[in-house]
Amino acid sequence: MEDSEQKYENPGFEAGEEIGMANLNQNGNGSPAVLPTSTNIVAANGSNGATSISIPKEATTRIVNNTRSAEWNANNAVVIRNAMKTYRGAKSPVLNDFNMTVKEGTIYSLLGSSGCGKTTTLSCVVGLRKLDEGSITVFGARPGTKQSGIPGRRVGYMPQDICLYEDFTICETLQYFGTICGMTKDEIEDQVDFLIDFLDLPPAYRTVRTLSGGQKRRVSFAAALIHSPELLILDEPTVGVDPLLRENIWNHLCKLVSRGQTTVIITTHYIEEARQSHRIGLMRSGRLLAEKSPEALLQEYNTNLLEDIVLKLCKNDTMGVTEEEAAAKQNEEDDPVAQAIEEISFQSQARLSITAMSPNNVAQTRMRYPNSKDGPPSPGATPKVSTNPQPPQHPHKLEKSLSSRSVISYKRKQSFKQDVHDEIYLGLSRLKALVRKNLILLMRNRKFLFFVLILPCIQMMNVCVTVGNDPTDLEVGVVNFDSDCSNYSMEDCLPKDLSCRFLDLLPGQNSLNRTLKLIPFATEEEALEQTKAGKTWGFMVFPENYSTHMYERAISGAEPTEEVLNGSIISFEMDMTSKQVAETIRTTFFFTFQKYIIQLFESCGFDRRVGEIPLKLEEPIYGSTDTNFRQFLAPSAILGIIFFCPLITGGVNHISDKKRGTLDRGLVSGVRTVEILVSYFITEGIVLIVQTLLIFLIITQLFTIEFNGPIYWGIILSLLIGFCGLSLGFLASTFCTEEVQTILVSIGSYYPNMVLSGMVWPLEGIPKFLQYIAYLVPCNMACESMRSLATRGWGIDHPHVWPGFVSTIGWILLYWILTILVHRTVKN
Numbered sequence: 092m093e094d095s096e097q098k099y100e101n102p103g104f105e106a107g108e109e110i111g112m113a114n115l116n117q118n119g120n121g122s123p124a125v126l127p128t129s130t131n132i133v134a135a136n137g138s139n140g141a142t143s144i145s146i147p148k149e150a151t152t153r154i155v156n157n158t159r160s161a162e163w164n165a166n167n168a169v170v171i172r173n174a175m176k177t178y179r180g181a182k183s184p185v186l187n188d189f190n191m192t193v194k195e196g197t198i199y200s201l202l203g204s205s206g207c208g209k210t211t212t213l214s215c216v217v218g219l220r221k222l223d224e225g226s227i228t229v230f231g232a233r234p235g236t237k238q239s240g241i242p243g244r245r246v247g248y249m250p251q252d253i254c255l256y257e258d259f260t261i262c263e264t265l266q267y268f269g270t271i272c273g274m275t276k277d278e279i280e281d282q283v284d285f286l287i288d289f290l291d292l293p294p295a296y297r298t299v300r301t302l303s304g305g306q307k308r309r310v311s312f313a314a315a316l317i318h319s320p321e322l323l324i325l326d327e328p329t330v331g332v333d334p335l336l337r338e339n340i341w342n343h344l345c346k347l348v349s350r351g352q353t354t355v356i357i358t359t360h361y362i363e364e365a366r367q368s369h370r371i372g373l374m375r376s377g378r379l380l381a382e383k384s385p386e387a388l389l390q391e392y393n394t395n396l397l398e399d400i401v402l403k404l405c406k407n408d409t410m411g412v413t414e415e416e417a418a419a420k421q422n423e424e425d426d427p428v429a430q431a432i433e434e435i436s437f438q439s440q441a442r443l444s445i446t447a448m449s450p451n452n453v454a455q456t457r458m459r460y461p462n463s464k465d466g467p468p469s470p471g472a473t474p475k476v477s478t479n480p481q482p483p484q485h486p487h488k489l490e491k492s493l494s495s496r497s498v499i500s501y502k503r504k505q506s507f508k509q510d511v512h513d514e515i516y517l518g519l520s521r522l523k524a525l526v527r528k529n530l531i532l533l534m535r536n537r538k539f540l541f542f543v544l545i546l547p548c549i550q551m552m553n554v555c556v557t558v559g560n561d562p563t564d565l566e567v568g569v570v571n572f573d574s575d576c577s578n579y580s581m582e583d584c585l586p587k588d589l590s591c592r593f594l595d596l597l598p599g600q601n602s603l604n605r606t607l608k609l610i611p612f613a614t615e616e617e618a619l620e621q622t623k624a625g626k627t628w629g630f631m632v633f634p635e636n637y638s639t640h641m642y643e644r645a646i647s648g649a650e651p652t653e654e655v656l657n658g659s660i661i662s663f664e665m666d667m668t669s670k671q672v673a674e675t676i677r678t679t680f681f682f683t684f685q686k687y688i689i690q691l692f693e694s695c696g697f698d699r700r701v702g703e704i705p706l707k708l709e710e711p712i713y714g715s716t717d718t719n720f721r722q723f724l725a726p727s728a729i730l731g732i733i734f735f736c737p738l739i740t741g742g743v744n745h746i747s748d749k750k751r752g753t754l755d756r757g758l759v760s761g762v763r764t765v766e767i768l769v770s771y772f773i774t775e776g777i778v779l780i781v782q783t784l785l786i787f788l789i790i791t792q793l794f795t796i797e798f799n800g801p802i803y804w805g806i807i808l809s810l811l812i813g814f815c816g817l818s819l820g821f822l823a824s825t826f827c828t829e830e831v832q833t834i835l836v837s838i839g840s841y842y843p844n845m846v847l848s849g850m851v852w853p854l855e856g857i858p859k860f861l862q863y864i865a866y867l868v869p870c871n872m873a874c875e876s877m878r879s880l881a882t883r884g885w886g887i888d889h890p891h892v893w894p895g896f897v898s899t900i901g902w903i904l905l906y907w908i909l910t911i912l913v914h915r916t917v918k919n
């Protein structure tokens with residue numbers, strides 16, 4: 092119980108002290124900082140009065156940026172100086188010459204109306220946003236540097252929004268954030284038990300989605316606390332929390348701070364709640380109106396309600412009266428510090444007030460704060476300095492929580508080898524947490540998972556069933572003035588019914604091949620009308636005495652008459668709007684005619700070879716004589732489908748993570764972009780492997796499409812293309828803010844990729860200049876490789892095959908580099 096009786100300390104502040112950059116007149120060695128002149132600075136040294144120095148604003152910024160000496164006091168956890176930030180498109184800055192000093196081991200409450208810039212300030216402190224001007228130091232270094240511990244496990248961040256995975260249970264949530272911060276399983280288990288009990292959370296197996304708003308906020312709070320960080324950044328943690336629990340939370344924060352292990356920056360809407368903090372920053376329109384201990388404020392304004400002070404300061408600010416002027420009016424006593432600050436407030440817009448505190452003061456000041464439960468002090472009374480605070484609601488559990496076992500200690504100085512070891516251990520720990528997170532999210536959405544696994548198979552089957560088959564039942568009209576074909580023989584060598592023999596040989600009449608469906612017409616006009624009406628694809632006309640003329644032309648040798656030549660022509664009129672259909676009909680006619688002539692020659696006793704076209708197509712070197720379009724399309728279709736699915740799912744998952752705020756939360760805890768990418772590669776890789784194997788099964792077993800080369804290289808290339816799509820999806824989602832944008836970008840990039848990689852049409856058929864541009868699409872070379880593997884049976888060592896693998900790996904690396912660069916740029 093020693094802790095509960097221990098006094099809460101107020102390290103570094105005295106009641107009545109002023110906003111300040113401590114020890115600006117000293118550098119790290121204790122020697123005076125030499126400052127050029129221009130802007131007034133007051134360096135007040137305790138009660139010894141104020142010293143006025145002039146420096147240009149940029150010089151102060153430089154000092155802040157370049158050295159720890161002037162700004163940095165070993166007791167400062169967070170220092171913000173001259174911060175300026177304007178959101179793109181905003182008319183006024185959200186942070187306007189903002190200064191803030193948070194001492195180590197204290198609770199700092201940032202108070203301000205909605206929209207004044209509190210969240211922006213916190214997001215800059217945790218490194219999620221960058222300032223336009225000015226500086227932030229956390230533990231003496233810029234956020235983002237190793238020394239600052241941000242991002243990393245030295246900080247615990249609770250954003251304003253819930254920012255949790257809705258499909259996780261409470262236990263999984265805390266495990267995730269604990270593992271990211273490098274906690275062991277036992278440490279996490281201990282903390283989970285404690286936090287569930289302490290924060291009055293529902294049972295650990297409950298899914299976040301099923302919790303109330305307040306319960307979700309408490310889980311979010313627990314996630315920030317789990318690793319007992321040195322710096323806790325809490326954005327409105329007590330909203331929606333009942334008063335008793337709110338008090339518990341504050342007690343817990345006080346407890347953590349009193350042990351000197353934690354610094355807390357908290358934003359809250361409950362002004363009186365802020366009484367329990369060591370320092371209050373009153374914020375308005377991107378500036379601090381005051382930054383003092385609650386006692387100092389209450390004393391100065393001679394009131395017992397913080398609300399009154401906030402109201403007064405805001406009114407004064409609206410009227411253009413500075414805090415110092417207002418305080419001077421309230422308190423007629425001549426305070427040299429207040430006077431000094433008043434002086435610079437009038438002289439410069441770029442105000443910089445500095446209170447130099449003696450280190451002795453810092454060490455000596457010990458103040459205990461009244462608990463809100465005690466009620467406000469009576470009018471005119473000085474703030475209550477209690478010696479007996481309300482004990483926390485679960486003192487024994489707090490003891491347990493705060494024992495050295497549950498508090499992670501951070502060694503600040505260790506060997507390089509140890510550093511590397513820690514980095515590797517932490518990196519693996521984060522990766523493990525990310526992979527587990529992805530897998531849990533995937534498994535919790537079983538229907539979606541099933542759809543994701545099955546979708547590429549459905550697409551592939553779709554391609555195989557619908558594409559590459561010859562068209563059938565094409566309706567073609569026949570106008571036959573030669574014969575009514577009522578009684579004819581295919582064997583006779585007679586000049587009659589030859590038109591019937593030709594029609595008989597057309598596929599679709601007596602054969603299984605159902606290419607054509609012949610429709611007889613009495614006149615050409617009728618047949619034409621039907622074609623014009625779109626009911627037939629065209630019609631053929633056999634002239635009168637066609638058989639006689641054809642017989643003479645075929646067997647009467649040289650020098651046929653003009654009448655014979657013209658009278659033996661079968662004329663075709665066709666609807667040529669569909670290239671594939673027209674080609675099919677035309678090819679069918681030509682091949683049938685060839686057969687018909689051979690058959691006529693044979694029936695008349697001639698050598699059939701006389702009737703053959705004297706061209707010979709030898710056995711194909713690669714492929715077969717009856718290769719259809721499906722054989723051409725299938726290998727590239729695999730790549731197209733495997734590329735597209737992860738492109739969409741990877742991008743959408745990343746955006747969801749971003750929108751939920753969970754990504755930012757992870758990044759603050761030290762998760763790296765490359766780790767997120769690797770984790771998605773692992774989980775999506777599992778999905779990809781299943782998708783690829785299913786697709787290969789479908790094409791080889793169900794549709795019996797030949798894969799002549801080593802099939803494992805085909806599978807590896809498909810996986811690489813899947814990873815390539817995933818990487819592109821990631822890159823796209825780095826730019827985008829909404830899922831629909833990623834989907835549009837994916838679709839937009841999919842079609843050029845499909846067309847320019849020769850998936851559907853040979854690249855030799857596109858304009859020459861486009862053939863070069865086509866190399867810029869990721870599937871281009873991979874398509875050629877895949878086709879060569881599948882149809883020509885070549886191996887990885889063939890110069891048409893390996894470049895596809897190399898180029899795909901190159902694209903993956905390029906997308907990764909761009910994603911990391913864009914991510915950094917966007918963050919900046």
Ligand SMILES: Nc1ncnc2c1ncn2[C@@H]1O[C@H](COP(=O)(O)OP(=O)(O)OP(=O)(O)O)[C@@H](O)[C@H]1O
Nearest residue numbers: 178179181185204205206207208209210211212251
């Ligand atoms: N990404 C953004 N782009 C443009 N403006 C923004 C963006 N984020 C915040 N703002 C604007 O900046 C101002 C400060 O926002 P911020 O979230 O920091 O306020 P806050 O003090 O935390 O408010 P609250 O207490 O309501 O959470 C607001 O006017 C807000 O509309």
